[in-house]
Amino acid sequence: MRTHSYGAMRKVSARDFAYAEIKEQIIKGTLEPDSPIVEDHLATDLEISRTPLREALHRLEVEELVVRQNNGRLKVAPISKKEVEEIFTVRSKLEGIVVMQATENATDEDLFHLTNITRMIKESLKEGHRENVLVYGSEFHSYIYELSNHKTAVGILSQLNDHIHRYRQLIPLRNEERLEDSYEEHQAILNEIAARNPGAAKVAAQYHIDQSLEAVKESIEHIQASIKKET
Amino acid sequence: MRTHSYGAMRKVSARDFAYAEIKEQIIKGTLEPDSPIVEDHLATDLEISRTPLREALHRLEVEELVVRQNNGRLKVAPISKKEVEEIFTVRSKLEGIVVMQATENATDEDLFHLTNITRMIKESLKEGHRENVLVYGSEFHSYIYELSNHKTAVGILSQLNDHIHRYRQLIPLRNEERLEDSYEEHQAILNEIAARNPGAAKVAAQYHIDQSLEAVKESIEHIQASIKKET
DNA sequence: TCTCGTATAATTGTATACAATTATACGAGA
DNA sequence: TCTCGTATAATTGTATACAATTATACGAGA
Numbered sequence: 001m002r003t004h005s006y007g008a009m010r011k012v013s014a015r016d017f018a019y020a021e022i023k024e025q026i027i028k029g030t031l032e033p034d035s036p037i038v039e040d041h042l043a044t045d046l047e048i049s050r051t052p053l054r055e056a057l058h059r060l061e062v063e064e065l066v067v068r069q070n071n072g073r074l075k076v077a078p079i080s081k082k083e084v085e086e087i088f089t090v091r092s093k094l095e096g097i098v099v100m101q102a103t104e105n106a107t108d109e110d111l112f113h114l115t116n117i118t119r120m121i122k123e124s125l126k127e128g129h130r131e132n133v134l135v136y137g138s139e140f141h142s143y144i145y146e147l148s149n150h151k152t153a154v155g156i157l158s159q160l161n162d163h164i165h166r167y168r169q170l171i172p173l174r175n176e177e178r179l180e181d182s183y184e185e186h187q188a189i190l191n192e193i194a195a196r197n198p199g200a201a202k203v204a205a206q207y208h209i210d211q212s213l214e215a216v217k218e219s220i221e222h223i224q225a226s227i228k229k230e231t
Numbered sequence: 232m233r234t235h236s237y238g239a240m241r242k243v244s245a246r247d248f249a250y251a252e253i254k255e256q257i258i259k260g261t262l263e264p265d266s267p268i269v270e271d272h273l274a275t276d277l278e279i280s281r282t283p284l285r286e287a288l289h290r291l292e293v294e295e296l297v298v299r300q301n302n303g304r305l306k307v308a309p310i311s312k313k314e315v316e317e318i319f320t321v322r323s324k325l326e327g328i329v330v331m332q333a334t335e336n337a338t339d340e341d342l343f344h345l346t347n348i349t350r351m352i353k354e355s356l357k358e359g360h361r362e363n364v365l366v367y368g369s370e371f372h373s374y375i376y377e378l379s380n381h382k383t384a385v386g387i388l389s390q391l392n393d394h395i396h397r398y399r400q401l402i403p404l405r406n407e408e409r410l411e412d413s414y415e416e417h418q419a420i421l422n423e424i425a426a427r428n429p430g431a432a433k434v435a436a437q438y439h440i441d442q443s444l445e446a447v448k449e450s451i452e453h454i455q456a457s458i459k460k461e462t
Numbered sequence: 463t464c465t466c467g468t469a470t471a472a473t474t475g476t477a478t479a480c481a482a483t484t485a486t487a488c489g490a491g492a
Numbered sequence: 493t494c495t496c497g498t499a500t501a502a503t504t505g506t507a508t509a510c511a512a513t514t515a516t517a518c519g520a521g522a
Contacts, residue, residue: 014506048506048507052505059293063293071513072474072475073473073515086381090387094321155295244476279477280476282475282477282478283477285504304484
């Protein structure tokens with residue numbers, strides 16, 4: 001097994017290493033949708049034995065990034081328009097819950113931090129650093145997740161976001177203005193949190209997710225031929 | 232490994248057998264909250280080897296029915312009031328989504344079936360078969376899950392419901408009238424589905440879940456001393 | 463050439479052995 | 493008696509061997 005040795009870094013188990021590695025490859029698209037997974041090959045690639053690998057694969061199967069076929073073999077999960085819609089629908093509601101809680105828990109310090117992140121998004125936009133816009137956008141959401149202190153919703157959101165990140169990689173956004181709209185939506189969420197208005201913050205958060213879904217759907221429709229229809 | 236042999240029954244893997252068995256024991260309370268889990272003992276009990284057992288335990292860990300301690304050993308997940316509240320909050324939103332979809336998909340036949348289930352709940356109530364009230368109540372929800380055709384939400388709901396069932400086992404309901412109120416709420420959901428009113432059905436479903444939470448919270452407060460506070 | 467059957471290879475599922483880690487028992491010394 | 497240290501036992505993590513299942517290759521017969 002490949003070992004990194006960053007000073008006193010906590011040694012990670014072969015299982016967790018495999019889980020993280022395979023998940024990343026699926027999200028990045030290195031492992032393409034529908035491509036077959038053979039335990040022995042993957043174990044050799046990752047330089048671990050099949051025992052911890054199987055535990056990692058089983059988890060990915062439960063999380064539906066990997067699916068089992070009728071013949072008992074695994075493959076990388078296919079993508080489907082219906083699944084994207086479902087994921088965003090659920091995500092919208094959960095982000096609503098989480099933002100509402102975060103609004104109630106936010107201290108002035110937290111507001112300051114969120115304001116800074118939002119400013120970074122704006123500047124990245126202005127300077128055309130599209131990559132950074134996404135990075136700070138994720139940071140904005142993550143910070144709100146932490147603030148919410150809602151372990152159940154956040155746990156589910158993390159899983160859903162893995163899937164969403166994969167779709168983002170696989171389906172290039174068509175609408176060039178989406179990033180700017182998205183910034184405005186973040187700003188709106190922040191404003192409502194700052195105004196200590198949980199209900200309005202919830203609405204703003206849900207609007208943000210719903211708009212993201214619309215953008216993704218539009219992109220999907222453009223390349224629909226290559227996307228397998230929901231089974 | 233214990234094998235059942237119901238005719239041409241599909242042979243289940245040791246892993247899935249262990250998963251189902253342990254989960255049931257946790258939900259039923261046979262395996263009590265916080266009790267330690269030792270792989271070797273459990274493997275011996277279930278008459279399987281540690282390899283498939285570990286895969287099952289890992290899944291239960293991801294689903295948070297089992298938690299890992301700092302020393303690397305597993306124990307049955309503790310229960311906490313905060314967790315119940317979180318689970319019900321999320322469940323409320325997801326049931327809303329699912330009932331709304333179900334309303335849109337329901338055929339007259341489906342309505343007929345739901346009406347029958349509801350009637351069974353009513354009769355079980357009248358005859359004092361409290362056990363059956365819960366059974367048909369679950370059936371009511373399951374049928375709506377199927378109707379919704381919303382794989383993502385239903386998958387999450389199933390996991391949440393495992394936790395809820397455990398709380399139900401561990402925390403006896405205090406409010407004797409809850410079952411009757413619950414029946415009325417099912418009836419209300421059914422009425423809105425029959426009226427083909429997705430929005431109203433959603434509201435009715437969420438009200439139902441929110442009321443269930445209130446009942447559970449009331450019961451918890453009564454035995455609070457024995458319940459570990461959220462960490 | 464095409465279809466089918468069968469031998470062979472590939473793959474998954476499970477048990478087990480062993481190394482690494484952590485807990486426990488217990489005696490020495492105060 | 494109490495505390496600490498150390499030997500021993502218990503436990504987890506991983507690799508590997510093998511059995512069971514499934515896919516593949518390939519030749520015989522039409």
